[in-house]
Amino acid sequence: AAGVIQSPRHLIKEKRETATLKCYPIPRHDTVYWYQQGPGQDPQFLISFYEKMQSDKGSIPDRFSAQQFSDYHSELNMSSLELGDSALYFCASSARLGTGLMNSPLHFGNGTRLTVT
Amino acid sequence: GDSVTQMEGPVTLSEEAFLTINCTYTATGYPSLFWYVQYPGEGLQLLLKATKADDKGSNKGFEATYRKETTSFHLEKGSVQVSDSAVYFCALSDRNFGNEKLTFGTGTRLTIIP
Numbered sequence: 001a002a003g004v005i006q007s008p009r010h011l012i013k014e015k016r017e018t019a020t021l022k023c024y025p026i027p028r029h030d031t032v033y034w035y036q037q038g039p040g041q042d043p044q045f046l047i048s049f050y051e052k053m054q055s056d057k058g059s060i061p062d063r064f065s066a067q068q069f070s071d072y073h074s075e076l077n078m079s080s081l082e083l084g085d086s087a088l089y090f091c092a093s094s095a096r097l098g099t100g101l102m103n104s105p106l107h108f109g110n111g112t113r114l115t116v117t
Numbered sequence: 118g119d120s121v122t123q124m125e126g127p128v129t130l131s132e133e134a135f136l137t138i139n140c141t142y143t144a145t146g147y148p149s150l151f152w153y154v155q156y157p158g159e160g161l162q163l164l165l166k167a168t169k170a171d172d173k174g175s176n177k178g179f180e181a182t183y184r185k186e187t188t189s190f191h192l193e194k195g196s197v198q199v200s201d202s203a204v205y206f207c208a209l210s211d212r213n214f215g216n217e218k219l220t221f222g223t224g225t226r227l228t229i230i231p
Contacts, residue, residue: 004160031217033218033219035219041223041224042206042221042222042223042224043161043206043219043221044221045218045219045220048218056218058218090160090161092161094217104217105151105163105166105217106163106217106219107163108153108160108161108162109160110158110159110160111160
């Protein structure tokens with residue numbers, strides 16, 4: 001079965017550079033979530049999109065922005081990178097169920113490991 | 118706000134031992150509860166879930182029961198295998214309309230010794 005695809009798998013950037021992470025959800029999944037997992041930490045919710053509109057926002061720095069496109073893929077843009085941004089960034093997707101009051105469980109990609117030097 | 122408190126690791130067990138990883142939660146409303154597993158270098162995989170009180174989630178020999186009275190969702194397995202070595206995350210989702218974002222516990226690293 002198709003899974004959530006994230007690219008790139010690994011990314012190395014220098015301080016103050018920018019980075020773009022991409023996420024391709026499972027086909028027919030309309031909701032995308034971004035999580036950040038620091039070394040030895042639990043994943044922290046950053047932001048989510050439903051039908052190309054932002055649906056919720058967590059602890060996402062102002063230096064980061066994200067969007068969901070018409071084909072439902074999503075991109076996380078990170079500017080003015082800091083050493084503390086080094087982490088594993090997960091994308092997850094889900095689908096609205098029935099009348100839309102509930103989502104299916106989240107399916108996670110394998111993540112993008114960002115290293116800022 | 119919502120929170121998940123999870124048994125700290127690391128946990129090291131011998132093969133075929135009994136496993137319990139404790140998880141308690143704090144939430145308003147009626148959350149859904151999940152256990153996710155993360156193998157080295159991989160993403161989070163849903164292990165099991167329960168959506169209402171007294172539900173039991175089960176998968177691959179693992180079980181967890183949604184206990185509303187004790188706000189707990191402890192993970193158990195009767196006989197662990199080396200292949201169960203991974204990091205296990207307890208999580209909950211609130212029931213905001215159309216949003217199943219997850220709040221995770223801190224994760225428990227499990228190592229099974231042959």
